[in-house]
């Protein structure tokens with residue numbers, strides 16, 4: 001119900017109350033005294049309720065107004081209604097703020113709100129973690145005092161936030177953080193930051209990979225193109241040189257073919273991730289490869305001994321285990337000199353069953369060992385060396401072993417030989433206590 005009144009209405013009410021008083025006063029012959037007395041009482045009445053209103057507003061803790069008669073009741077109720085409305089709005093606002101804070105904590109990015117001059121107004125927990133902020137102690141400090149990189153300071157001063165900026169974490173934990181700044185509310189900035197370490201790493205790997213593949217393919221193609229140019233006039237070519245050209249072209253073609261096959265194997269392994277396991281008879285796989293490769297060993301006069309435990313199947317992926325075994329045996333034969341010795345074993349050890357290939361080849365210098373499983377990493381700088389390697393074999397082995405909870409271990413001594421091994425844990429060996 002609308003209970004507001006106009007000035008005219010106030011006067012009208014006063015007049016209507018005054019009229020009977022004036023009439024009674026006139027009947028008693030004291031009209032002016034009666035009116036004056038009434039006005040005095042009216043003024044006192046007003047003063048009394050005015051001070052009650054004042055007391056209620058300033059001293060009372062209750063929301064409910066004191067009881068009042070007449071026009072004062074309308075005024076008290078009007079104020080009460082306004083108070084209730086603002087209380088409701090405040091609650092609503094608090095709820096919205098609470099929800100905003102919850103949402104801001106739930107997002108996977110760090111968020112901060114800054115004043116126009118860069119002073120920190122608010123930050124979520126992730127921002128406090130990324131930038132080493134103490135909350136609420138650091139409230140109000142300037143962004144450039146906790147992100148001090150000269151590049152960021154310049155970026156912030158310039159005020160051109162079209163593109164994000166990527167920095168190393170100011171708390172020195174090796175993270176790379178991408179920061180985006182955008183206008184927010186009235187004269188404020190919203191700063192969003194996210195951890196792009198892994199993304200940048202992947203991007204670097206991708207770039208390196210493309211550069212490596214291009215380089216690896218370019219070299220044999222250049223060699224082949226050179227020979228093909230020579231062969232445009234085959235009659236000018238002495239037969240000995242022609243035979244060498246054909247031989248070199250076929251070596252390069254085989255190498256490219258091997259590389260493409262290995263790249264496909266790697267990408268297949270990456271795409272499939274962990275696959276379902278089957279029972280794989282590793283002993284049988286080893287015997288199969290050794291039989292296939294024996295003639296190659298004989299052609300290099302290498303002795304190849306095999307020491308395989310009986311009945312030792314494991315739960316795993318046959319294709320991956322076969323790739324690991326084949327690559328390690330092939331490498332040993334490839335890098336060991338003529339007349340060398342290679343021993344392949346599959347024997348129980350503490351923790352599981354170990355596959356190992358030991359050779360008495362040239363060995364590998366210690367500084368190369370941690371990098372051997374990187375794609376395209378080769379110890380010999382010469383990519384066209386007689387071994388025809390691609391640098392992909394050991395990265396295939398590493399990938400293949402991931403599913404089998406096994407790690408490739410390499411020990412090697414220059415001039416003495418190398419040992420490549422991995423242990424398939426008990427958990428993947430049926431009928432053994434884990």
Ligand code: ADP
Pocket residue numbers: 327331332333335336359361362363364372373377378379380388389390391392393394395418
């Ligand atoms: P590649 O195709 O070149 O053989 P790998 O990834 O299989 O690529 O091997 C990486 C490098 O590790 C090889 O280039 C070689 O220098 C070194 N290497 C691997 N196995 C042996 C081994 N048994 N003896 C000596 N060096 C080896």
